[in-house]
Structures are given as C-alpha cells and as structure tokens.
Amino acid sequence: MKHPENNKWLDEVLAEAICSEKSKHNFEKWQQEHPEAVEMLTSRAGRKPSASPGPLTIRRLIMKSPITKLAAAAVILVGMGLGGLLFRSTSQITWADVIEQMRNVKRVTYFLIEQSADPSSESPDSFRTDDRGRIFIEDPAQAMWLWEGFIRFTAEQVRRVGTEQLDGVETVLFAAPINVVVGSTTPQIPSAKSAAPIREVGSVTSFTGRARVWVDSQSAIPLRLIIKYTDDKGVHHRTILEDIRWEVTDGE
C-alpha cells in the first residue's frame, strides 16, 4: 500500500496552497514597538536567581530523622481522618449541584491529553498520539458550551458511581453516556449565551461514547474528565481533561 506520507501530489498541492513566503522578522522593529516588554526583560538583569524551593528543604528536614518521619506520618493520618469526617458530611452532592456551580464559571483552564488507537493501522506511528496543552476560556458562555455542547450529556443520564481520591482530593465520580461532536465545532467557538444553541458549521460527525467526571466533593466542581468513544473508522479515542480549574464569578 502506498503511504500517504509519501504522496508527492498531495505534498505539492498542500505546499502550493498553504506555503508562504518567509515571514519577515525584524527584532529591531519589534523592540521599538514594544518598549515596555523590553524594559521588563532588561530590568531582570542583575537580579539574583530565585533560591531553592522551600518544600524540598522541608522534605529534606523531615526525611533526615526517623522521629520527624513518624511525626509527619502522624500529622498526615490525623489530617486524613479529619478529612474523612468532613467528606462524609459533604459528599452527598448531586449532578444538579455540579451544573449549578458551573453556571457561575468565569473562566476555565485545563490540561488536555488526546489519545487514539487504530487497531487496523499498519503503521505503528499512527497507533497512539498524545497532545497536551492548556486552554483558556474567558467567557462563561464558552465554559457552558464546553460542558453542554462538546460533551453533550444531560443531567438525567448521569449516574453517581462512587467516591475516589484524586491527587489527595476527595472526589465524587459520575459517569454518563455521551454524544461527542467531532469536526468543525471546537471549544473556542464563542456562543452568544450559555442557553443559546451551539453553532455547528461545516461537516460535523457525532459519535456516542462514555464520560467519567471526577467532582470535588467540597466545591462540586469537576476536576477531571475522561471521554471515550470509537469513531466510524473503528479508531478508539480517549480525551482526558485534567487539572481543570474553574474560576467562579462573584455574581456580577
């Protein structure tokens, strides 16, 4: 089978259609246009580099002696016990609580990992790809879009699976069947209002899959999300949003 990567025709037409003459970079001109940024950079000259991080020093101090190790372990155990007591009293959150919290979201950032596995592929290169990045969404409508458009599952279908520890945080795990939209819609589409329908442009394909959401048991905001689906070519996809940070408005 001929490999598309080697296809000269496609390479040529792509190069013709997209290729640009070398973009002009003129650092001198850039400096003149951004004096404040240059000033900020040059003002760093002569500053001492920051000292070694504090936590590492504390860790070294603790790990030096068996007594401090035991003391630290006791503190952690007491902390976990207290945390457990608190958690039992507040972990009865429902999906409705989660949705309510997200309606107040001002901005969300998350760490994205995308993986796909094509069982039929002959090329080992195309078995798995990872993509990591942080996306900032400064519009509450987009946060809702991200949630209700991209993931597309309704509150009735979400079921509570149980509780789990996630990076030391007590979380409630929810799961739901989902409808993943792949194609021209992207999370950066600004929708007019959170209640407005999501605008889909160009070719859009929907796939059904499953989602799992880890929600902070205290604040009822999602911390991690995993979406799994298989596309029409049989390729399995897994999208992970982790270290999700929701900035909540103060009710403006």
Next chain:
Amino acid sequence: MNLNSETKLVEAAQNGHLESFGALYVRYHSSMVALAYSMLADRDLAEDAAQEVFAIACRDIGSLKSKERFAAWLAGICRNTARQMLRSKGKDAAVSIRGPSENDDNKEPLADAIRRAVWQLRPIERELIVLRYYNGFSHAQICQVLDISAQAVNGRLIRAKRKLAKYLKRNGFKGDDYETP
C-alpha cells in the same frame, strides 16, 4: 536544533539578556506566525499575533520553569493570543473553517479546495498541517513547538493527509497516483 544552546538562551533571557531573547525571537517567529495562521486564517492577523506573543513572552519569561519547553510555552501563548484576537475581531469558527479566501491572491479552485479541506480538519491536525507546509518546518521543529513526539507527528500527519485526500477525492480532485487507504 541545539537544545542546550536554546536552554542557555532562555536562561540568559530570563536574566535580562535582550540579545538572547532576540535569538529566540528569530528562531521561533515564523513558527508562531504559522501557528497563529492555522487559527486565524489570515496572514496579516497572524503576523500581528506573533508580535503580541513575543511581547507577552518577553514580559513573562521569568515565570517559565521548564526552560527546555520554551517552544511549547510560546505555542501556548500563541494559541491564547489567537483566540483572543478571534473574539475581539468578532470572528467565529465559521470564518476560520472557511479558511483564507478573500485576502488571498491565489484563486485557483484546487488551492481553494485544499484550504477549505485544511480548515475543516480538527484544530490539532490543522496546526500540524499548516506548520508542515507554511514554511516547510522540519519534524523536529514541529515536535518542539507542538510538544509532541516524532511518532505522534508522523501518525497525526498521515491521518490528516488521508482526510484531506478523501475530501479532495469527494470534490473531484485526485492525484494520478494517490491511493486512499
């Protein structure tokens, strides 16, 4: 690309050495223009975005902890800047997806079809295709900017090109020797 020297350049820039920042500017300016172009679909806007990216980087370079990930950090700033420009210019995804049209000199149907096809790819694939063909960046440069492995670049490039070929075939364009899988 010598990563050691790049780390040194970043470190020097963090210590206020303007010439080192200038060297980083020269090294990554084109790739930032290409990355912004993949989102904005407008060459002039992409140039503006790249200028802004370096202004932000210049101000915030002190906050960069992983010096060896400078390119990926810069790319993150670039994506945010381009998104903000899309919003402030009142552009939406529909504009992006149509791809460049009015402002481009080349009106050939095949070139238009190619660009339409490229702008219908998923954003991560579109970034890759544009970086690869905008200024002919090497796989190593793309790996650095997109912060993904060479295998991931290869795999994703293959899939994106298959999609493009299918789209073109559906629209009546076909290379003589092309085989879709």
